[in-house]
Amino acid sequence: MTKLSVVVPCYNEEAVIDSFDSEIRRVLDGLPVDYEVCYVDDGSKDGTLGRLRAIAAAHGDRTRYVSFSRNFGKEAGMLAGLRESTGDAVVIMDADLQHPPELIGKMLQLYGLGHDQVIARRNREGDKKVRSALSSLYYRAVNSWVDVELSDGVGDFRLLSRPAVDALLALPENNRFSKGLFSWIGFDTVTFDYQNAQREAGETKWKFGALLNYAMDGLISFNNRPLRLAIWTGGVLTALGALYTLWIVIGALIGGVQTPGYVTLVAIIVGLGGVQMTMLGLIGEYIGRIYYETKRRPHFLVKESHGVDPRTGEPQPMASVAERDGR
Structure with a gap:
């Protein structure tokens, strides 16, 4: 039986994390897979970490989480989740339910056909017209510059095979732009479209300034x-x-x-x-x-973790930085 890891970076998602966890388990319990859910708390300032502790206590060995010592950004969160994952295939998705969990079944079907990357591409229905126009213009412009292809509507919501995950983990750079890295590693890739969904609760973390910086990263990271x-x-x-x-x-x-x-x-x-x-x-x-x-600084520092040690496969109970250092 295929083992599936679901990697979920979280930042200030206290309002929605319980709903997400219930929904993802409802979907995964109906699929013919063994699974684990790997949460990454990216230094949240609300009660996200407390909710993850409760979820881990309730669901045992099917739940793992790590909590950063501060906010290191979503790129670091995805990297930590990929390192923690032990599945034959790994799905990366957000905790705000804008990535519909129901699509995991379709991803697994396409994965079973031999695809190493199964990408869910959202349409832009419901987005502001100005933002959609600027996004489309940006992707047209940047694809004439960068050495890899970046597609409008394609984000982090995707399934990766274990070889694809290992390829990503082998890339050591500090300035990580995952959209470009996903494209750079190649492998057999298939894309399907899905209906854009609104946030279940909370506010988006992608303000205009953050989007502008992200756009600059995409422009500079993969060409000179x-x-x-x-x-x-x-x-x-x-x-x-x-x-x-x-x-x-x-x-x-x-x-x-x-x-x-x-x-x-x-x-x-x-x-x-x-x-x-x-x-x-x-x-x-x-x-x-x-x-x-x-x-050569680490991409992130872990304050607390709970789950299975990916190096040994042994249970790894909740531990703080002080406990791991013997203080």
Whole structure:
């Protein structure tokens, strides 16, 4: 029998986590699989961790969780869940019920046909029109730049085979952009569409600023073309500057030196200064990523955990950082 692991990153999901757990177990109990649910508490500030403790106590060896020492972000949460998972196949999904648990059955059917990645792609019905338009524009633009293909509507909700999970865990980078990593590892992939669902409770964690930073990560993480663009932009501006200088010199030789030109000079200085600052910021972004990679810090720190040690297969009771360190 196939063993399925369901990885669920959580951040401030106290209002919905019990509903999610009841729904996911209702669905999984009706499928011909052995399963485990692996929760990752990403440093929640509400009562999420307390609810996970209660869920783990109620469901024993079919529930595992880890709790971070602080908020490390969803990328770290997914990585921790993949490391904790022991199943032949792993489903990654959110706890807010926007990823319908009923689709797991269809994922397993497609997995049984030999696919290593089964991706659920949502439509954008119910989203704000401006946000949908900007998202579509972003994916069209970014796919002309990056070295991997990113699809609009495709997120983290997917099933991965054990070989695909192992491939992801073998990638050591600190700056992780999972959408790109999922595409980069390849493997046999199939995609199906599903109806967009609204949050069951709580508020979205993806505000405009977070989405903007995420978009920048996607643009920079899988190519160096912006740096090439900086080189070409610098070359074009140098050529234009030389032509402008030649025009000024010829004009002075023919008609003499004229006083007007202050506005033009200021515009050129401000424009070139803005271009230079943009290029320096771009180069700095790449250097900053190199800086963080060289530190070799762990992706996250675990404050508390409960479940099965994936290295030994032995039961692993709830433990705090102090207990593990012998304090």
